[in-house]
Amino acid sequence: MPTEFEERFASHPSDYVNYDTDRLREEFLVPKLFEADTVRLTYTHVDRMIVGGIMPVEKTVQLETVEALRSEYFLERRELGLINIGGSGTVEVDGKVHEIGHKEALYVGRGSVDVKLRSADKSKPAKFYLNSAPAHCAYPTVKVTKLEANVMERGASETCNQRVINQLLVNGVIQTCQLQMGMTELAPGSVWNTMPAHTHSRRMEAYMYFNVPEDQAVCHFMGPPQHTRTLWMHNEQAVISPTWSLHSGVGTANYTFIWGMAGENLDYDDMDFVQPHELR
Numbered sequence: 001m002p003t004e005f006e007e008r009f010a011s012h013p014s015d016y017v018n019y020d021t022d023r024l025r026e027e028f029l030v031p032k033l034f035e036a037d038t039v040r041l042t043y044t045h046v047d048r049m050i051v052g053g054i055m056p057v058e059k060t061v062q063l064e065t066v067e068a069l070r071s072e073y074f075l076e077r078r079e080l081g082l083i084n085i086g087g088s089g090t091v092e093v094d095g096k097v098h099e100i101g102h103k104e105a106l107y108v109g110r111g112s113v114d115v116k117l118r119s120a121d122k123s124k125p126a127k128f129y130l131n132s133a134p135a136h137c138a139y140p141t142v143k144v145t146k147l148e149a150n151v152m153e154r155g156a157s158e159t160c161n162q163r164v165i166n167q168l169l170v171n172g173v174i175q176t177c178q179l180q181m182g183m184t185e186l187a188p189g190s191v192w193n194t195m196p197a198h199t200h201s202r203r204m205e206a207y208m209y210f211n212v213p214e215d216q217a218v219c220h221f222m223g224p225p226q227h228t229r230t231l232w233m234h235n236e237q238a239v240i241s242p243t244w245s246l247h248s249g250v251g252t253a254n255y256t257f258i259w260g261m262a263g264e265n266l267d268y269d270d271m272d273f274v275q276p277h278e279l280r
C-alpha cells in the first residue's frame, strides 16, 4: 500500500519571526491529506505527533509502519486517533470491525498490529483524518460518536464565534496516553475559532479545517501572542501549532475543524488565554 511520508523538524520562536510566507508554509502547513487508496503522513518532531489522512476508494488500505519509526508495526509504540470526515467506512483492528460514520471517531490503542480501512461506498469515500503520538501503555480501542462526546457551546453570534466544541477522544470520555482530539463546528455566520485565543506550552496542537465552502478560505493565525503570523488555508488542510504558538482562525465563510493535541498533560482546560486587544 503506498504511504507518502514527510518529516518536519521543530523550530524556535525567535527564528520563526524571520520566516517569509513560503518558509512558514513549508514548516507548518500540511497542504494535502487525502489521496485515493494512499496513506499520507506528516511526522512533526513537535511532540512527535503524526498528522495524516487515509481515503480508501477502490481498495482496503492498511496502515503500515514507516522506516522512520523503526518499528515492526505502526502502533508498536504509538496510539492513534481517527475522525472520519467523509462517507461511511470501516476500520478493522486485529480482526474486529468498527463501523465509523461521518464525523465519528475511533481511538486505537498501542499494540494494535493490523489496522485496515475501507469505504462503504467508493462513490462517497470515507476520509479518515488521523493524529498519532508515542504511547507509554495500551488503552482499549473505542469508537466515540457525538452521543458519547463532551459537547460544549462556546462564543456568540455578536462576536462571530458561535460554535460547538465536540470533545471526542479526550480524557474523561476515553482513556488515552497523551493524545486528545475533537471537532469544532461553527454556526452559520460565525467565522472565528478559538477566540479569545490561547497558548498551552504543555501541549502542541494540530488543526485540520474542513467543510470550507468551495472558493472560500480560512486565515489561520499562529505564533507567540505578540508576534503573530498568518497562513491562508484551504479545505482539508492541516497546520502544526508548536507549543509556543497560539492557534486561531477566521474564515471567509463558516467551516468545521478537527483539533488534536499531544504533550505533557491531558488537561483540556489548561490554557493561557490572550484577549483580542492584547494580540500583536
Ligand SMILES: O=C[C@H](O)[C@@H](O)CC(=O)C(=O)O
Residues within 6 Å of the ligand: 154, 163, 165, 182, 183, 184, 193, 194, 195, 205, 247, 259, 268, 271
Ligand atoms: O486547546 C484546545 C483547542 O485549541 C480547541 O479545542 C479550541 C477550539 O476548538 C475552539 O475554541 O474553537
Ligand SMILES: [Zn+2]
Residues within 6 Å of the ligand: 198, 199, 200, 205, 247
Ligand atoms: Zn489549543
